[in-house]
Amino acid sequence: MQETPKGDRLHIALFGRRNAGKSSMINALTGQDIALVSDVAGTTTDPVYKAMELLPVGPVMFIDTAGIDDVGELGALRVERTMQVLNKTDLALLVIDPATGVGDEEIALAAVVRERKIPLLAVINKADVSSAPLLDLTQWGKTLDCPIIVTSAVSGLGIEKLKQAIIQAAPDDWEGQPLIGDLLQPGDTVVMVVPIDLAAPKGRLILPQVQAIRDALDNDAICIVAKERELRSVIDNMKRPPRLVVTDSQEFLKVSADTPPDVWLTSFSILMARHKGDLSTLAAGAKAIDDLKPGDSVLVAEGCTHHRQADDIGRVKIPRWLRQRVGGDLDFTWVSGGDFPTDLSRYKLIIHCGSCMLNRRQMVYRLSVAREQNIPIVNYGVLIAWLHGILPRALRPFPLVASLFTDEQP
Amino acid sequence: MQETPKGDRLHIALFGRRNAGKSSMINALTGQDIALVSDVAGTTTDPVYKAMELLPVGPVMFIDTAGIDDVGELGALRVERTMQVLNKTDLALLVIDPATGVGDEEIALAAVVRERKIPLLAVINKADVSSAPLLDLTQWGKTLDCPIIVTSAVSGLGIEKLKQAIIQAAPDDWEGQPLIGDLLQPGDTVVMVVPIDLAAPKGRLILPQVQAIRDALDNDAICIVAKERELRSVIDNMKRPPRLVVTDSQEFLKVSADTPPDVWLTSFSILMARHKGDLSTLAAGAKAIDDLKPGDSVLVAEGCTHHRQADDIGRVKIPRWLRQRVGGDLDFTWVSGGDFPTDLSRYKLIIHCGSCMLNRRQMVYRLSVAREQNIPIVNYGVLIAWLHGILPRALRPFPLVASLFTDEQP
Structure with a gap:
């Protein structure tokens, strides 16, 4: 148990x-x-x-x-x-x-x-x-x-x-937004794309996946869990298409190609951003990526001190993608666990992890510190979706937030 | 993580x-x-x-x-x-x-x-x-x-x-049989029926469910996770039927009725029995249930000291079912955690939990103690399937064990 x-x-x-x-x-x-x-x-x-x-x-x-x-x-x-x-x-x-x-x-x-x-x-x-x-x-x-x-x-x-x-x-709102349950009607099917990452210990799934499965079941929905390679055959085998596909951010591009255009697509990281904090602040932060210039200071904040892989997302992959995007080096600072600086003035952008080990209050606090100092803040999942050009699609299940990226009214 | x-x-x-x-x-x-x-x-x-x-x-x-x-x-x-x-x-x-x-x-x-x-x-x-x-x-x-x-x-x-x-x-065989992976071919679909039990804490799934999902994914299979009420609609929505349905033991009867006869059906508890010990010993133990008489001593062994619900499976439900079956009272003894008596001679039957908190060596040891003293031993899942008359069906994925219950050669 x-x-x-x-x-x-x-x-x-x-x-x-x-x-x-x-x-x-x-x-x-x-x-x-x-x-x-x-x-x-x-x-x-x-x-x-x-x-x-x-x-x-x-x-x-x-x-x-x-x-x-x-x-x-x-x-x-x-x-x-x-x-x-x-x-x-x-x-x-x-x-x-x-x-x-x-x-x-x-x-x-x-x-x-x-x-x-x-x-x-x-x-x-x-x-x-x-x-x-x-x-x-x-x-x-x-x-x-x-x-x-x-x-x-x-x-x-x-x-x-x-x-x-x-x-x-006890404050009424301490639980925040649901993880996924309010996006599903009873009897709806959600497909969760779960790449088996070297980082996930034997016999386990990572926490956001378990929480999303449980929340979907609690709302009388049906979960299909599959690796990214099986997604197309999963959808081909369904008579009625799924309501929603949720993917690990790292497989966004492939999963986006394999998900029919009329099916909602988002990521575990975006769901967690909404559940634990304020998705609109993070989505607005994504737009600041395009303003970054070589030499700018960027803070990467991780909520836990996990064991790092060779191609760690926060330490290796994201820095590489951002350097490619801005066409030059950036000045990265990393903080992890409970550490979060109170003075953020030197940073042009804050990039936060999915915060599965932080509670909502902690994440809301960090977002408010960034907002007060006018520093854009984004999280891994929102950033990856933005870099891959699919953030507007990934926000479609959340029309108010999606309206940040369109001229339409929600 | x-x-x-x-x-x-x-x-x-x-x-x-x-x-x-x-x-x-x-x-x-x-x-x-x-x-x-x-x-x-x-x-x-x-x-x-x-x-x-x-x-x-x-x-x-x-x-x-x-x-x-x-x-x-x-x-x-x-x-x-x-x-x-x-x-x-x-x-x-x-x-x-x-x-x-x-x-x-x-x-x-x-x-x-x-x-x-x-x-x-x-x-x-x-x-x-x-x-x-x-x-x-x-x-x-x-x-x-x-x-x-x-x-x-x-x-x-x-x-x-x-x-x-x-x-x-390190001994080669310490991991035992796979949980579910060897029952599935790449691309196969398995449906897991997961009643959301009051005992499962908020935001979590119980361990055998997580392990089974992970083992299926590791073997390139697709998992559908649903509550028992959705099983029929899940199967109706599939163009190709699933290879296997796995259910929580407590929903065996309903799930058996909703699973097409040509689809394999078994339980998490039976999978765990095979993974952690010796399914044939436990299946043979089920036959001893029919020899129980009022007044017989029965040992119920739980691997952990979990928080007990009002209708706890090992303390309330199983004793009630067995009393009904034998038409009189039985003399139950409960042990939990690391305790397991070395002298089992007074017991006519041992009923073991699913042992999700025990390692394989510990379960194999307990099975060997029972076997040496010629005391039948069964686990929760095998017992429930037997009482509901569906053990032979639940063993069909394991032909050698299933042959205990038929005259056919495997």
Whole structure:
């Protein structure tokens, strides 16, 4: 049995001072002894992730962070990492020890969270042992401008109430657009073209393929999965043609030739771009490719640190295609995993991976950083479709986005 | 990106005395600092698993075990767990500290490994710091009756040579029968019927489904994936019928009715039974169901400790069906995970899960224990097909096994 992909979980981050009891709170919420808990302040250094099912929200990911009041050089580094967690946070819990109460750190954190438009809950911990009078509660709630829940991670007091508050505060739109389900009617057939890539481990399919099959089935559609060489014979063998063909971006040209003109064609990468972020921003970014000149700086951002093949798409193939396109060398920078620069001003273009390992919030954040600084951003699949001249066709299932490339009104 | 399933990895277990350097050896082989290493003897208590790619063998799983010379009550328990690891070991490494050399423990371990017909390599560690003369090597090789490789996990000496020896010693047949690939010709179509079960987490497919799709694609076949309700319309929409229909066992009856009589039909569970073990033993076990009487003892063995649904197949459905069949109550025992009793004499029947989380060696071991004690053993899929009267049809793709149920010669 496999688990829900990390990127499709609601990300709930716990913030608070050292020793406020963030790790214990996660243990109390998950009913497991996973996080390292001790009475020494500052036990959690790097953010720690814990997946669980929280009904009726579904799959969630708790993120345990270092204390917002950490000190010294290392402490400052840890606080910085804690703040980076906000880039992927769908819902924030601020854990407060009543003995220290609401001070400058809590007020500053709440302000940053509010600025990012992330829902916030204040969680008073240690209510069972605290001798501090809890009369400040109303004042604290006003100061932080968020609901306050009184709990004890150790005794379990208030934990069920906290779960209910989490469920109510969870943003409705955190799941984003469906991957593929809304493009299909019950009984429709979708053909998925899946080149067996050397990069896919034995016995597995890559994540976007599994997610697309599952989403199609959940919407009562039928999936045909085949390698690119079989596509023509698959379509020839059907009495009614498929509604949609989805291909790996790297086979776009061949698949486009083998797909009848009246059948929709798109790519896993374009589906993922819509599911995880904002397809129109990425499609608009594709147009900036034509403005690139030799010597321009280009940022390539990968969401994970995967094992690299000799002809890696982000490190080798895309740079080669772009150099050919602009007729000269470009100045490429690569970042991977959680790293994403806040100052993008030196780049003429950002090229992002399919982000199968990132959550929607993280991708939306990156898109917003690029938009604010007016830097065009595109992803692998959109870029490849554009370079091959088939982006308008690949966007036909999404008329609003497709209208960017035509003079017609959607 | 997802990893190769654990059950499909070559399992390489490291045995040896406490502080012989088994954990360091795994770190040296994998190039990672994963196992907990210390200079205090007896750091590894429960077996520790570490997955890696070892070319050209492919995906392997190293298993780090407790010292075979562990002492005291807890030590004895740890040694027992270490010996249980043999049930899933495809290849054994015996790590030896030259300072202690080959003694009774090493000789006993080698004898057990030989009896299980598991390939064995002796690995001399600490060759860089040992002041012990290595002149006993030839004698040690004779005593243990296996190849000897001299290494140092710390300096890296001999590690490449050890990898080569592992590749050479790996048994050819550890992968077992293909899952589905050999039933399909290039260009053939297979229809996979996948009920979306409440047990499958959001965004995922269960492992045997993913493995079957991948194996079919690797063999240039075409997969159609659909829910049971769509099967008839899928077949109606094909100009040439599919070669094979594979269904989840729980939908056998409906799928059998909707599959044309001249099309092969089988289940994921039957495919997995063949891939991971010995389909003929399991099919023969099905016949014993008709000999069950009220009050008989039945063992239900599950390979994993999955989250149980209200109508769990192994805990609820199968017991209910069997009680109905025998017209009275039965005495059920359940075991799960790595547990499997060595004395099966009280059971009239063993019912095993699909074993998607077990490796082939582990399943073959369990089948051999049952066979030696003359206890019939069946798995979920074979049992369900038998109860529904469609086992002979479901075995038609495997003529040798099917002949168990007919008087015809295969």
